[in-house]
Amino acid sequence: MNNNAVEERNKRYGKYVSAVTPTTSFWKSLWNSFWIGGLTCCIGQGIFDLFKLAFPSLSQDILGNITSMTLITVAILFTGLGFYDVIARRGGAGSFLPITGFANAMSSASMEFKTEGLIFGTSVKLFSVVGPVVVNGIVWSTVAGLIHLILFGRV
């Protein structure tokens, strides 16, 4: 086959690929990520406000912790039941940027590798997606802590 024919074939193939790739329009996917992300945050705020009403004596920090623990548990339950995939398919960034996406990434990786055993499958792959977040989070927050210690000293 000479170069011209190859080029021609590549062009045709490129056209074919772009024809069969599902095209969600830019604005549509933007809107989906906006409302799904916004709604997730509103649910979080709702959980926070409800716990605050029920236990007014708890501190802001503990209430925040309870809120994220609740959201995380629900998201992982949804992952197990197969509901989260439905949300993720439409939500894009709206479904992975909130803490629920973090929980979903963890639990879906751990479920996917269940067949390779609980130690070398589940326990190893649990962090295969969120590992970068945890590692970078610890490294750069430690740096932030040290910088503050050097600049402002001990309390």
Next chain:
Amino acid sequence: MSILLTYLSVFGFGGLFCSLAQILIIKTKLTPARILVLFLILGIVLEGLGVYKYIFAIAKAGVSIPIIGFGASLARGSIEMARQVGFLGAFAGGLVRTAYGVGAAIVASYLITLIFSPKSK
């Protein structure tokens, strides 16, 4: 009325951050994992500069539920413990403060793996 405004603000800010990440997905070749790390570091920087609390005052869960809040929480913990305990505290503080969520996520993921098998795609 103020409750409605709060929730509108939570919705708006939460949606704004997520659609910013969505723009990055569509317009650049960045993978979701890289975008997560990017927003995480943004949260750490905002907290480190002391700006996060002003954003949180307006956005509430709109900024604390996205991964930015996780980063800010890590940084807050590390900074607080570094200033209370000293050098060693900087290494522990971030984990201590975020351990509730991370612990819940690990335990719940493990349990759910024992109960359910992945859906075939």
